[in-house]
Amino acid sequence: xxxxEGAPQHGGRRTQNASMADVARVAGVSSQTVSRVxxxxxxxxxxxxxxxxxxxxxxxxxxxxxxxxxKRGDFRTIGVITFTLSxxxxxxxxxxxxxxxxxxxxxxxxxPVAVPTQDEVRGAFSRxxxxxxxxxxxxxxxxxxxxxxxxxxPHVKVVVADSDAGDRYAVVDTDQAGGTxxxxxxxxxxxxxxxxxxxxxxxxxxxxRRTDAxxxxxxxxxxxxxxxxxxxxxxxxxxxxxxxxxxxxxxTAVFAANDQMALxxxxxxxxxxxxxxEDVSVIGFDDIPDSGSYPPPLTxxxxxxxxxxxxxxxxxxxxxxxxxxxxxxxLVPTRLVVRESTGRAAPRRG
Amino acid sequence: xxxxEGAPQHGGRRTQNASMADVARVAGVSSQTVSRVxxxxxxxxxxxxxxxxxxxxxxxxxxxxxxxxxKRGDFRTIGVITFTLSxxxxxxxxxxxxxxxxxxxxxxxxxPVAVPTQDEVRGAFSRxxxxxxxxxxxxxxxxxxxxxxxxxxPHVKVVVADSDAGDRYAVVDTDQAGGTxxxxxxxxxxxxxxxxxxxxxxxxxxxxRRTDAxxxxxxxxxxxxxxxxxxxxxxxxxxxxxxxxxxxxxxTAVFAANDQMALxxxxxxxxxxxxxxEDVSVIGFDDIPDSGSYPPPLTxxxxxxxxxxxxxxxxxxxxxxxxxxxxxxxLVPTRLVVRESTGRAAPRRG
DNA sequence: AACTGTTATGTTTGCGTAAACATTCGGTGG
DNA sequence: CCACCGAATGTTTACGCAAACATAACAGTT
Numbered sequence: 076x077x078x079x080e081g082a083p084q085h086g087g088r089r090t091q092n093a094s095m096a097d098v099a100r101v102a103g104v105s106s107q108t109v110s111r112v113x114x115x116x117x118x119x120x121x122x123x124x125x126x127x128x129x130x131x132x133x134x135x136x137x138x139x140x141x142x143x144x145x146k147r148g149d150f151r152t153i154g155v156i157t158f159t160l161s162x163x164x165x166x167x168x169x170x171x172x173x174x175x176x177x178x179x180x181x182x183x184x185x186x187p188v189a190v191p192t193q194d195e196v197r198g199a200f201s202r203x204x205x206x207x208x209x210x211x212x213x214x215x216x217x218x219x220x221x222x223x224x225x226x227x228x229p230h231v232k233v234v235v236a237d238s239d240a241g242d243r244y245a246v247v248d249t250d251q252a253g254g255t256x257x258x259x260x261x262x263x264x265x266x267x268x269x270x271x272x273x274x275x276x277x278x279x280x281x282x283x284r285r286t287d288a289x290x291x292x293x294x295x296x297x298x299x300x301x302x303x304x305x306x307x308x309x310x311x312x313x314x315x316x317x318x319x320x321x322x323x324x325x326x327t328a329v330f331a332a333n334d335q336m337a338l339x340x341x342x343x344x345x346x347x348x349x350x351x352x353e354d355v356s357v358i359g360f361d362d363i364p365d366s367g368s369y370p371p372p373l374t375x376x377x378x379x380x381x382x383x384x385x386x387x388x389x390x391x392x393x394x395x396x397x398x399x400x401x402x403x404x405x406l407v408p409t410r411l412v413v414r415e416s417t418g419r420a421a422p423r424r425g
Numbered sequence: 426x427x428x429x430e431g432a433p434q435h436g437g438r439r440t441q442n443a444s445m446a447d448v449a450r451v452a453g454v455s456s457q458t459v460s461r462v463x464x465x466x467x468x469x470x471x472x473x474x475x476x477x478x479x480x481x482x483x484x485x486x487x488x489x490x491x492x493x494x495x496k497r498g499d500f501r502t503i504g505v506i507t508f509t510l511s512x513x514x515x516x517x518x519x520x521x522x523x524x525x526x527x528x529x530x531x532x533x534x535x536x537p538v539a540v541p542t543q544d545e546v547r548g549a550f551s552r553x554x555x556x557x558x559x560x561x562x563x564x565x566x567x568x569x570x571x572x573x574x575x576x577x578x579p580h581v582k583v584v585v586a587d588s589d590a591g592d593r594y595a596v597v598d599t600d601q602a603g604g605t606x607x608x609x610x611x612x613x614x615x616x617x618x619x620x621x622x623x624x625x626x627x628x629x630x631x632x633x634r635r636t637d638a639x640x641x642x643x644x645x646x647x648x649x650x651x652x653x654x655x656x657x658x659x660x661x662x663x664x665x666x667x668x669x670x671x672x673x674x675x676x677t678a679v680f681a682a683n684d685q686m687a688l689x690x691x692x693x694x695x696x697x698x699x700x701x702x703e704d705v706s707v708i709g710f711d712d713i714p715d716s717g718s719y720p721p722p723l724t725x726x727x728x729x730x731x732x733x734x735x736x737x738x739x740x741x742x743x744x745x746x747x748x749x750x751x752x753x754x755x756l757v758p759t760r761l762v763v764r765e766s767t768g769r770a771a772p773r774r775g
Numbered sequence: 776a777a778c779t780g781t782t783a784t785g786t787t788t789g790c791g792t793a794a795a796c797a798t799t800c801g802g803t804g805g
Numbered sequence: 806c807c808a809c810c811g812a813a814t815g816t817t818t819a820c821g822c823a824a825a826c827a828t829a830a831c832a833g834t835t
Contacts, residue, residue: 092580092791094790094791094792095791095792095793096791104814104815105814105815105816106791106792106793106815107792107793107794107814107815107816108813108814108815109792110791110792110793110794111793111814113792113793114793118812118813118814119813119814120812120813120814123813123814138791138792139495139790139791139792140556140557141491141492141494141495141500141557141790141791141792142491142495142790142791142792142793142820143791143792143793144491144557144792144820145489145491145492145495145790145791145792145819145820145821145822146791146792146793146794146819146820147792147793147820148820150490150491152534159520160510160516160517160519160520160523161516161517161520161714166510166511166516167510167511169510169535170509170510170511170537173510173535173536173537174537177536177537182534182535182536182556182557183534183535184502184532184533184534184535185519185523185532185533185534185535186523186527186532187520187523187524187527206490206532207490207491207494207532207557230442309714309718310714310715310717310718311714311717311718313718314718335714335715335718338715338718338719339718341720342718342719342720345720364511364659364660364661364685365660365685365688365715367660367661368659368660368661368663368664368685368688368689368692369688369692370691370692370695370720442821444820444821444822445821445822445823446821454784454785455784455785455786456785456821456822456823457784457785457786457822457823457824458783458784458785459822460821460822460823460824461784461823463822463823464823468782468783468784469783469784470782470783470784473783473784488821488822489820489821489822491820491821491822492790492820492821492822492823493821493822493823494790494822495789495790495791495792495820495821495822496789496790496821496822496823496824497790497822497823497824498790
């Protein structure tokens, strides 16, 4: 077998990708013309264009995005930092981000931070700095962001989702306060004298704001503020809290900070013979897909995670394109979904 | 204000990133030495190294990953194709993938496919071809993979998660058959004469294999195979199916193809006065976090999504490093988690 | 003193692309 | 008939990095 002299490639490797130069050679044009065709630029004869396209197809040519990024100076990629994907909210937000970004021709790179320690976060940001991203969307609590931001490369734009970052970064957040207000008001309008609250973990800003808003709403209505009961977002913690709440004879209405805790709560109440909604009304937050099938179907505050994700991408790309950071908070409204877990308070003395 | 002659930069832009050359200039060394320090290579004097590190810090230097990728010929990135993230399984798998990949120094790029049409999938693959990925993990049904694969660039390695891709690609799958067998056996051992099945959507390979295994297990035990009841994975569909199953007086045991449908099923049975587990035993599949708090806590088949994710990454990186494709299927075992939704069959005539 | 090897550093080169600049060529108006 | 134009195409260059290949300085060995 004689090796053809015309193939100067090292050792006959055929797995390598074709480059513009290869296409140019096959099509009998310069690589610049290939570039023009590849990017859909004008000023190329139709016949030539056809020839180039044919060559591309023949060689299975794909633009090398690394070279492209190097030349252009941007990556067409958005990074996403999360603590966990294991919550419906984060996941749905992420999905919306990925979809919106794809529509804009941007890829999404994931950067999970296993443990929310300062070092972990700093590490994540530092890795992101080396990563090929033009913007970062942070879906997590940001207690730690202040110190961590030092290692953020200056040209990377930041959007913080569903959290609180002061004026430092652009923030897209669900209207936690509004949703909570609606929930509390709904229960009060049903005749309940006050509303108990099954809160999320204290480290969570979202939980914190729901708790604050709950307290504010009660105080604004001139109602007593019952002691706080705290869970950790999990159904299991909701169950444990529910066992305690079931003992409170004067507890007729509970606002759970998320649907999963409400699920556990419902079970605990059922076990203790407290009927929902006849004896106790329960309202959740999130409107996860399952909540319509809880026993009973859960009244809850619907969050539009998809919209949050979309707006995150919008803000990120706006910042990239105008190459200057944004500030301020965008609030995504919630919607009260009334199902069967809330009802009129039983008539009582007083 | 006189412009210093020493700064040849165009127009005084200071937002640009520092390059190795900049660092080299500040540290008074060659850029190659900066490269060595940057990559932790030996053969650099400690004092020099310190000087370079100081210069890096001063300038906020970050390696440009595009240039790096271009030079090295790989991207240190894994792409993930999914139809949806809105299932616990996909999400947890994705999270494990991201974590494992990060540990190996790989980033994960997400590529959602909104609608599972052939064109969409083809488009996704084609976009991935242009994207900066060394390997692709596909988390989805692969009915459409055959035709779509044509547009996969030849050097990209593929792993298919939780699906069926024949011998074409490496496959990492949960042991659906084993888990189903365990579930059916568990119910039969409790004295149930047969087991009904609330199946997932027919388009899903996972659903299909659970259904097949259920039928096989029953036939192997010489039991009657009841008519199939089908849902779409959602709790709501489980509820609707449950209303029908509640009418079947001879139905004492149900194997639901996932936990969410089991949730709806439980509610339907409860509404119709069929007690669980006294009248009907229910078993699920997945062991999602909430299932321990269902009313009653659900007996289910635990899937180790994290392990699936890890093995996907392992396989992907093995392929990348050995630069040759893998074939064959890796099965990740399941584990039966017995809780309170299954119990002994009520004694009956016959 | 002439060799050899080791360590620390510098120089050249090219990865694939696309902007900027150059060239060619068939017209068109003066 | 030539200067000029615009359309089509080619050539050069630089993006930032790191492999490959120098070179330089110095400590031992003979």
